[in-house]
Amino acid sequence: MSRIGLFITCVNDALYPQTPKAVVAVLERLGYEVDFPRAQTCCGQMHANSGYRGDATRLAESFERVFGSYDAVVTPSGSCAAMARDQYPGLIGSDIGERVYELSEFLLDRAGVDDVGARFPHTVTYHPTCHGTRALGLGDKPLRLLRAVDGIELVELPEADQCCGFGGTFALKNADVSSAMLEDKCRNAAGTGAEYLAAADNSCLTHIGGGISRSGGPKPIHYAEILASTA
Amino acid sequence: MSAREEILARMRRALDGAGPAPEAPREYRRALDADTDVVELLIDRLVDYKAYVHHGIESIAGALGEAKRVIVPADLPAEWRVGDAAFIEDEDLSTAELDTADAVLTGCAAAVAVSGTIMLDAGAAQGRRAITLVPDHHVVVVRHDQIVGHLAEALPRLDQTSPQTWISGPSATSDIELQRVEGVHGPRRLDVVILPD
Amino acid sequence: MSTAFPQAAKVALGMPQLRSNLAHATGTIRAKRAKVAGELDDWEQLRSAAAAIKADVQRRMPELAVAFERNATEAGATVHWARDAAEANAIAARITREAGADEVVKVKSMATQEIELNEHFEAEGLAAWETDLAELIVQLAEDKPSHILVPAIHYNRTEIRDIFRNRMADAPKGLTDDPAALAEAARLHLRRRFLSAKVAVSGANFAVAETGSLVVVESEGNGRMCLTMPETLISVVGVEKLLPRFADLEVFMQLLPRSSTGERMNPYTSVWTGRAAGDGPKDVHIILLDNGRTEVLADEVGRQALSCIRCSACLNVCPVYERTGGHAYGHVYPGPIGAILAPQLEPGRHDDLPYASSLCGACYEVCPVKINIPEVLVHLRQQGPHQAGEKAAMGAAEAVMARPRLWRAALGAARFFSRPWRGRGFVRRLPWPGSKWTMSRDMPVPPKESFRDWWKERER
């Protein structure tokens, strides 16, 4: 079986260890061997999207050095996978992005499974993150995996396709607009009455969760953690 | 340097080194599915736009309704002039004369079923643009052989360089809260008479 | 860097009526667009064709512009070229005077908005009357347009009724806020003006090089009135409006109405080629306008903005536009297209607009000519200018992240120093610039054990 490199992303590295742990659990349950190259840091997206091409280029080069030898790189972030696939060709002339998979892509398209044997007896609403859905073209892949989870009850999120207002430095540079977008997202999420709000990116969940922490509503959770759950 | 020379020079400078663009992929449809009933579809779309649809020469009188003074292009077929209205041929009528007419009756160049579009290109039985614009009621006759399914089939039927008006329903606006309201400056009532071949 | 946008946005966000008008209107049009675009099973193929045809137009712009000029001239039009707004306005004013007129009727046109033709005419003692309903509302209100397609989108029906009542001398007595009644009032108000106007000014949606034809797409019939009734017609046309062939309309006239008003076809499309004997204006002028477009053309990534057909679909789906409206952008082209076009048309200005986006990509998804707006936004952000503080922070972050050992050390330090907040799990108030975050969101605290520690433990 091929060698899988796990790219946990800088956000998870700093704040959310439970998400990459969940990815490891799911992949190992399916019989894959996962490798965690310690020299990994950041894909360079924040720099690239804020207009710092030079900085982004150096981070992309370092990503390529760390992950160049893997047949597949799996990451629990639609946004970082999209960065590698969309921007690395222009930035460093590398097609490594073709081998970088967001978790649901790997599970459905490469491993060919949609039922990962999870159990999660809770109500969950799902927010399709912008970069995952539009830039990467994930469509409803994470949702397809969630639908196969035992005991889960999925509730539709109104205006699900609307951005939560994060957008990296946008949240700071245009804090008022960003907050107005967040307010609507939190209201819609709370309106579902779900216990959990799942998404494919912890950066967006940090944003939405930061709002919900004040206004109340479902608990944010990365969908990988639901897939890892067997409770 | 003249403005013309300067703008063209700026363009050339801007494009310096940019080769030709790749050939455009044209994989889109040029026709509807072969089994489409284009007449039915056209009628459906016209009704959707709040145009009124009639069938056969005899129905022209009804389509004209109460109109007493009806403008027609000079080459409008005699057999279309049905009913009691006075048919006034357009021989360079003044705007004021057009403005006092109750209706205008014309033919068309082509009709596109999928979008409910009737196309005028100043050809036979259509007259100049002003006559189908100033009167508040337009009755247009469409023959079956003028109806096509798709826009791409209609364009080759037009005289490209003659003045054209493509009409899809009566004049309308969506400028207030994006709610569509029929009837602004163009004819507020559009009647379409469909003639079998 | 300018902070005009964030500041204006803040003001707009504080206007509940504006926000509700915009949310209502954009929501309505979004649904309509999605429905009629979804009716076509070849929508994606049409978008690809349109993008490629426009890319071809850009690469062959000099050749196509000259061909257009030749064919239009042969058909009896007079073609003028204008390097900038001042030149275009001067030509239009001169033609108007030579026609013996001191006023013109106008078809809604973004190009004439861009060059501020109305203001220029006024300064020269000429009057320019807008005839599109929404433009009329904006002109009567002495306001500025806030949307490409529906310039009065920021007003609701009651506000419009009040504008008519207070500022339209011949407004019918007892005018209600029923949209049909308001449209009727506009009809009556403009009718005499249409039927007696000597000169009209228009833009064009397309300029067909092969035939020298211009195309105007509209709904109300005010366009037909202006293009048909006056003796003299002046059309101001950006050079990017060219299409190579007449048959290319089969692509664009499917995409444009469905993307803009959400209709299968707009009520009226006018196509004219120079002069026609006994039909329409006898004196036909076309002003080909540069006004910064050739600058945009020079930027390989940015030039795709010249493909824009001004449908406004990107505005209607934009979560930022929906909340701020068009005025906050401070340019005639608001929303996502404005954010990439304004800073390119006026280099050195509007440099905050490329940041007025969360890069959510909704605009790219709907754009009928497939302009990769997020790509151009990022490209423009690279051109700076970058704030010194931010630049230093970004550089420092990169310096750490590019060195795995430093990165690990930084993560360790963050965990260590955030201990006091760990019990609670989040931070409610951070110092600037983190305060921009905590104004509306809590910030999570790094965990006790990192993934790296866990992994190391496991490997042992």
Ligand code: SF4
């Ligand atoms: S950028 Fe695209 S979506 Fe936006 S107005 Fe232009 S053509 Fe329409």
